[in-house]
Amino acid sequence: MTIASFDRVTRRFSDLVAVDDVTLEIPEGQIVGLLGPNGAGKSTLLSLLQGLRRPTSGTVALFGGDPGDPRRRVRLGCTPQETALPETLRVGEVLDFVGRHFPSRVDTTELAEQFGFADLLRRQTGGLSGGQKRRVSVALAFVGDPRLVLLDEPTTGLDVDARRAVWDAIRDRHARGATVVVTSHYLEEIEALAQRVVIVDRGRVIADDALHGVLGRVARSRVTLRTSDAAAVTALADNAAVVGARRRTDEARDAEELALMVNDADAFVRRLVASGADFTGLGVRGATLEEAFLALTSRAQSVAPATSVPAAATTKGAL
Amino acid sequence: MSIASLTAVHTKYNLLETLRVPIAVIGTVVFPALALLFFVVPNRTVAENPAYATQAIISMAVFAVMVNGLFSFGLAIAENREKPWDPYLRTLPAPGIVRVLAHIFSTGALGLVALLPIVLIGGMLTSAQASAWRVLAGLVAVAVAALPFMLIGMAIGFSMTQKAAIAVIQVVMFGLAFAGGLFLPPIMFADWLDRISMFFPSRQARELVIWAVQGGELPWWAWVGIVVWTALFLALTLLLFRRDEGRRFR
Numbered sequence: 188m189t190i191a192s193f194d195r196v197t198r199r200f201s202d203l204v205a206v207d208d209v210t211l212e213i214p215e216g217q218i219v220g221l222l223g224p225n226g227a228g229k230s231t232l233l234s235l236l237q238g239l240r241r242p243t244s245g246t247v248a249l250f251g252g253d254p255g256d257p258r259r260r261v262r263l264g265c266t267p268q269e270t271a272l273p274e275t276l277r278v279g280e281v282l283d284f285v286g287r288h289f290p291s292r293v294d295t296t297e298l299a300e301q302f303g304f305a306d307l308l309r310r311q312t313g314g315l316s317g318g319q320k321r322r323v324s325v326a327l328a329f330v331g332d333p334r335l336v337l338l339d340e341p342t343t344g345l346d347v348d349a350r351r352a353v354w355d356a357i358r359d360r361h362a363r364g365a366t367v368v369v370t371s372h373y374l375e376e377i378e379a380l381a382q383r384v385v386i387v388d389r390g391r392v393i394a395d396d397a398l399h400g401v402l403g404r405v406a407r408s409r410v411t412l413r414t415s416d417a418a419a420v421t422a423l424a425d426n427a428a429v430v431g432a433r434r435r436t437d438e439a440r441d442a443e444e445l446a447l448m449v450n451d452a453d454a455f456v457r458r459l460v461a462s463g464a465d466f467t468g469l470g471v472r473g474a475t476l477e478e479a480f481l482a483l484t485s486r487a488q489s490v491a492p493a494t495s496v497p498a499a500a501t502t503k504g505a506l
Numbered sequence: 507m508s509i510a511s512l513t514a515v516h517t518k519y520n521l522l523e524t525l526r527v528p529i530a531v532i533g534t535v536v537f538p539a540l541a542l543l544f545f546v547v548p549n550r551t552v553a554e555n556p557a558y559a560t561q562a563i564i565s566m567a568v569f570a571v572m573v574n575g576l577f578s579f580g581l582a583i584a585e586n587r588e589k590p591w592d593p594y595l596r597t598l599p600a601p602g603i604v605r606v607l608a609h610i611f612s613t614g615a616l617g618l619v620a621l622l623p624i625v626l627i628g629g630m631l632t633s634a635q636a637s638a639w640r641v642l643a644g645l646v647a648v649a650v651a652a653l654p655f656m657l658i659g660m661a662i663g664f665s666m667t668q669k670a671a672i673a674v675i676q677v678v679m680f681g682l683a684f685a686g687g688l689f690l691p692p693i694m695f696a697d698w699l700d701r702i703s704m705f706f707p708s709r710q711a712r713e714l715v716i717w718a719v720q721g722g723e724l725p726w727w728a729w730v731g732i733v734v735w736t737a738l739f740l741a742l743t744l745l746l747f748r749r750d751e752g753r754r755f756r
Contacts, residue, residue, distance in 0.1 A: 237597040240751050255748070257599040261507075265597040271590035275526035276519065287515045288507055288598045311526075327594075 188215045190335050190366060191236055196245035198231055198390075205231040206242070207390035213368060215334070218361055220381030220398070221370040228390040229370040230268065233337050236368075237265055249335070261289060264333030264365070266324045266341060274313030278304065278323055281312060282330055289331025301356045302326040303349065317344045325353055329360050336360070338369040342376060354379050408452035410445075411470040412459075417443040420466065423458045424449050442467075509607075512600050516608030524616060531616055534578060538570030539623035546632065553632040558691075560636060561716060563628035565688040567621050567648050568711045572682060574617030575655030576662070576675045579609060583663025584671040587750065602747035606660060606740070614656050618649060640719050647718035651711030651732055655682075657739035658707075664746035682708040707735045 191213040198206040206228045213219055221229050234240045235247045238254035252259040272281055279295060286292045299305040302322045312320060325341045341357065342350040357380060361367050371377050377384060377398075384401045386394040394401055414420045424447050449455045452471045459466065524531065546552060546562045553559050586592045595605070625641060628634045636644065658678065662671050683689055685699075686708020692700055703709045710731035717724040 234593075237593075239593055239596055257601045260597060260599040263597065263599070265594065267594040268590050271594065273519075273523055273591055275523050280519065280522065284515060284519045285598065288512065288600055290507065 189213065190215050190250055191368075192246075192248045193232070193235070194246040194248070196235065196242045196247055198235060198240060199243045204390050206235070208245070209387075209390070209392055211385065211392060211395070213335070213366065215366050216364075218357075218367040218369065218380050218382050220377035220384045221368060221387060222372070222374070222377050222384060223370075223387035224372065227387045229387055230339060231390075232387070233265075233339055233368070233370065236337060237263070261331075262334040264328035264331055264336040266328045266338055268339050272312035272315075272320055272323060275311060277309055277311050278315070279308035281323065282308075282327065285327050286330040289333075291332040293330055293332050295330075298326050298329060301359065303352050318346065318349050321345055322349065322353060325357075329356075329365070333365055336365050336367045338367060340371055341369060342371075342373065350376075408449055409472050410447045410449055410452055410455060411468070412466045413442045413444050413468045414464060414466045415442045416464050417445055419462065419464045420445060420459065421447065423462055423464070424455055507599070509601065509604055512604045513607045513611070516600070516604055517611040520608055520612035521616070524612065531619065534570070534574045534617060535620045535623060537573060538566050538620055539627060541569065542566045542624055542627050543631075547627070556633045556635045557720070559628070559632040559634035560720060561691060563624060563632065563634050564644065564715045564719060565691070565712055566628075567624050567644070568651065568686070568708060568715060569683055569688045570620040570624060571617050571648055571652035572655045572688075572708060572711070573679065574613070574620060575652055575657075576659045576679050578613045578617065579656050579659030580662040580671050580675045581668065582613065583609070583660055584666060584668040587663070588668060602744050605747065606657075606743055609660065610653070610656055614649075614652060617652065618645070621645060621648060636719050640721075644715050644719040647715040648711070651707075651714050654707035654711075654732060654735035654739060657736060657743050660743045661739055661746055664743060664750050682706055685709065687712055705731065707731060710735070 189212045193209045193211040196206055196209045197204065209228075209232065211232075221232065223229050231240065235242055236249055236254055238249070238256070238260060241247075241255065247254055249259045250262060254260065254263075276284070278299075282295045282298070286295065295308070296305065299308055302325060304319060304322050304326070307315065307319060307323070312323065315323065321342065321344050325338065328336045328338060336357075338357070342353050345353065354376070357367060357369070367380070369377070369380055381398055384394070384396060384398050385392055386401070410424075412420070447455075456469070456471070459469075542563065546559070546566065551558070552562050659675070662674055662678070666674065685703050685706045687695065687703060688708055692703055692709065692712075695703060704725075704727050710728040713725055713728035714732060716722075717728070
C-alpha cells in the first residue's frame with residue numbers, strides 16, 4: 188500500500204527549480220534512503236510531504252490526501268531540521284507536548300531509553316549537548332507512534348557510538364511497523380539503514396532502486412595495485428568501466444599506486460594476469476555508496492576518466 | 507485530538523516557556539505603568555478630576571493591552587518563524603486556529619497582568635474612581651477589546667520578517683494610540699478627526715471600557731467595530747498562517 192506519493196511534482200523558488208518533475212511512491216514498510224548533495228532538493232521533498240510547502244505543479248499525497256490538512260499528519264512523525272528544541276522546556280516536557288498531538292503515543296520512558304537519554308528527561312533542552320539534542324530530536328519523530336517517519340539527517344553531529352544507537356533504535360521502530368524516509372549525506376548511514384535508495388541531484392531523481400540494486404547498477408569494484416606500467420594496466424580496464432583513478436608515485440621503487448573503479452573486477456583481474464604486466468599488492472573491494480553516488484550524479488562528469496590520464500603521469504589523480 | 511484539548515496543550519507550554527524567562531513579561535508590565543506615572547499623574551488637571559482621571563487610566567489600560575498585542579504577538583511570532591522549531595510545530599497535526607487561540611490565551615493572558623500596576627497606581631495616585639465590580643467589568647472589557655490588537659499583531663508576525671515587523675509595529679502602535687484618543691482624549695479632537703477615529707479599534711476599545719467602568723451609553727460603532735476587526739483579522743491571520751512557508755530554504 189502506498190502511503191505517500193509524488194506525482195510529477197515541481198517546486199520552484201522564484202528562479203530556482205528545487206524539485207523538478209519528481210514522481211515517487213513510498214509504499215508501507217520500507218526504509219527509503221534519500222541521498223544527494225547539499226541543495227539537491229532532499230529537504231524540499233520532505234517539506235512538501237510535511238505540508239510545509241506546496242508544490243508549484245503536480246500532486247503530493249500523504250495517506251491519500253493533502254499533507255497541508257492536519258488530519259493527514261496524525262500518523263506522520265518528523266524531526267526538527269536543526270537541533271532547535273525550545274530551550275526553557277525540559278526534555279520530558281517537549282516529549283509530552285509533542286506526544287499530546289497524537290491519539291496513540293509511545294511511552295516516553297521507553298523511547299528515552301531506546302534513544303539513550305533516559306537520564307536527561309528532567310533537564311532543560313537548552314542545557315543539552317549537541318549530540319543529546321540530536322537524539323531527543325530524532326526520538327520526537329517516533330513519539331506519536333507514526334506509520335510514516337521522515338528523518339532529515341538524523342545523526343548529524345553524533346559520535347560513532349551514539350550514531351549506532353540511533354540506527355538501532357530506528358531499525359527497531361521500523362520492525363514495529365513504521366515506514367521510514369531518511370535523508371543523509373552520510374552514505375554510511377544510508378547503507379546501514381536503507382532498503383531502497385533514491386538519489387536526487389538538482390531536483391531530479393536520478394536513481395531509484397533497492398540498495399543492492401543501486402550498488403549493482405554502478406557495480407563498481409575498487410581495485411588497487413602497484414605497478415611500474417600504469418598505462419598498460421589502465422588500458423586493461425575497458426573504457427566504460429573506469430570511473431576514476433588515483434595515482435601516487437612511489438619514488439623509491441619507481442612504481443605507481445593505482446586505484447581503478449571497474450565494472451567487473453573478475454574480468455579485469457583475468458585480463459591483468461593474462462597480460463603479464465607486473466603488479467603487486469592487488470586489492471579488490473566493493474564500491475561504497477559514496478563511490479556509487481559520485482559515479483551516478485552529474486558531478487562525476489567533471490572527474491576525468493582514468494583512461495584519459497597520460498601514461499607517464501606522476502601527478503596526483505583527479506578523483 | 508480536539509481543537510480544545512490541543513489549544514490547552516499549546517497554551518500550557520507557551521505559558522511555561524514564557525514564565526521561565528520572566529524578564530520578557532516585565533517589559534509589557536512596566537512600560538504602560540511608567541507612561542501613566544510620567545504623563546497622567548503629574549498632570550494635575552487630569553489627575554485631580556475623577557472623571558478625566560478614570561478615562562486617562564482607561565486609555566493607559568487600553569494602551570497596555572495594545573502594546574502587548576502588537577509587540578508580544580507580532581514580534582514573538584515573526585521571531586519564532588525564523589527559528590527551526592516553528593516549521594517543526596507546523597508538521598504536527600494541529601490546525602492554525604489552535605496556534606492562534608493558544609497565543610491569545612497565553613500571551614494575551616499575561617498581557618492582562620500589565621493592568622494590575624495601572625489600576626493600582628491609578629487608584630492611589632489619582633482621583634480616579636470606580637467601584638470594585640466596575641473595575642472588574644472594565645477588566646473584562648479590556649480583555650475583549652484586546653482581541654483586535656492581538657490578531658493585528660499576529661497578522662503582522664505571520665506576514666513579515668522580524669526586522670520589518672519592528673518597524674511596522676511601531677508605526678501601527680503610535681498611529682492607533684493617537685487616532686484612538688489614547689494619548690490625547692477625543693474631546694480635544696477636531697470633528698473630522700473624531701469621525702475618522704471611530705473606525706479605529708483603539709478608539710472602539712476605549713469607548714467599550716469607558717462604558718464598562720463609567721456607565722452611560724455604549725455607541726453602537728464601538729462594539730460593531732470590535733467584532734468586525736476581530737473577525738477580519740482572525741480570518742487574515744488564519745489565511746497567513748496557512749500560506750506561510752517560513753523563510754525560503756533550498
